[in-house]
Amino acid sequence: MLQQHKLNLGVLLFTTVWMPSANADELYSDTKLVASSAAVSLRDMIHGWDGGFQDGEYAYADARQRLGVLVGDPQGSHWLLEWQRRWHYDLSFSKGMARYYRASETGEALQQDESLRLDIRAITATGLNFGKQFELTEQSLKLTPSVTVYRADSWQFGHLNGWAAAGSSGSASATLDYHFNEDKLLEYQVDPAAGWGLSFNLGVDWQIAEQWRLRGQIDDLWNLWRMEDSGYTDACINFDSPSQSVCTSSATASGKSGQEVFYGRLRPATEINLSWTPQLKGLQLGINLYHQGDYSRVGATVRQQLADSWSVHSGIYSSRQLGAGVGWKYLALDLKLDDYRMANVRDADFNLRLALPF
Helix, strand or coil, X not given: CHHHHCCCHHHHCCCCCCCCCCCCCEEEEEEEXXXXXXXXXXXXXXXXXXXXXXXXXXXXXXXXXXXXXXEECCCCCEEEEEEEEEEEEEEEECHHHHHHHHHHHHCCCCCCCEEEEEEEEEEEEEEEEEEEEEEEECCCEEEEEEEEEEEEEEEEEEEEEEEECCCCCCCXXXXXXXXXXXXXXXXXXXXXXXXXXXXEEEEEEECCCCCEEEEEEEEEEEEEEEEEEEEEEEEEEEECCCCCCCCCCCCCEEEEXXXXXXXXXXXXXXXXXXEECCCCCCEEEEEEEEEECCEEEEEEEEEEECCCCCEEEEEEEXXXXXXXXXXXXXXXXXXXXXXXXXXHCCEEEEEEEEEEEC
């Protein structure tokens, strides 16, 4: 059954943070990836858990492709309007769930009884984002609140809790509370209309002192998604006649399925950058923090200005990633990976931005 639960992470391996980099009006295009898989590589998360495996408790990816315009007004503020396409996957699971899924993929027997827990929040959506930058203190502290209105094309929200028996690769008992536009587990057929979402975000840019600068972004600070006629399943599942059950079913699965109004929320993502510019020409040192749900990383970065329009940077991160990038006045490229062999990558971050002033 869990064969059908594989997520199409290949599509989403492209979140984005809006931190205005200049005072000029501009048109911009941006594509960014943040993805991390604790138990298996990103490739195996897509194609099957038959490669390298370690105990892990999450898989996360957020991707946005954006096209927008940034315009200043006579008061010195800036207004943002952008279109975006978003893919978001947030899975949290017990180590026992990871071991059980691995066993079901490979046919190997579990070495011990395992506790099963899985929480999923997944959205594919198209949205319009509107924001304004406010200067609270002249040239020192700027806040950028923004609101994104989404149309949700696909979604999965659910919670599974149960138990799996040692000596088997498939025997398990679990309760399931699951909302979806397409049933990936039990194949209950629905054809719901698109849902809607609302997300509030907040950006901060603070010149603390002449050499110190703090920039941050919180996405989905508050958010709410409404599906008018979402498919749902509330069920008891017992596979391969488990010796111990957490619930009672008359067959492999029993319960109720149908369509109903559903409200869901995503967990916020926070990114913070603290930079220091020493009295050395063109050099900048920084500390970076990214956190969302079960996923966190901290990094140290070095940036060197080569000329008026060019810069290069590199970084090292607690997620075992090494990063490198290049910046030009119209283009920025950044890449972070934890392994040069693409088949083994578990943590990836990619950002490509093109900005044209007018």
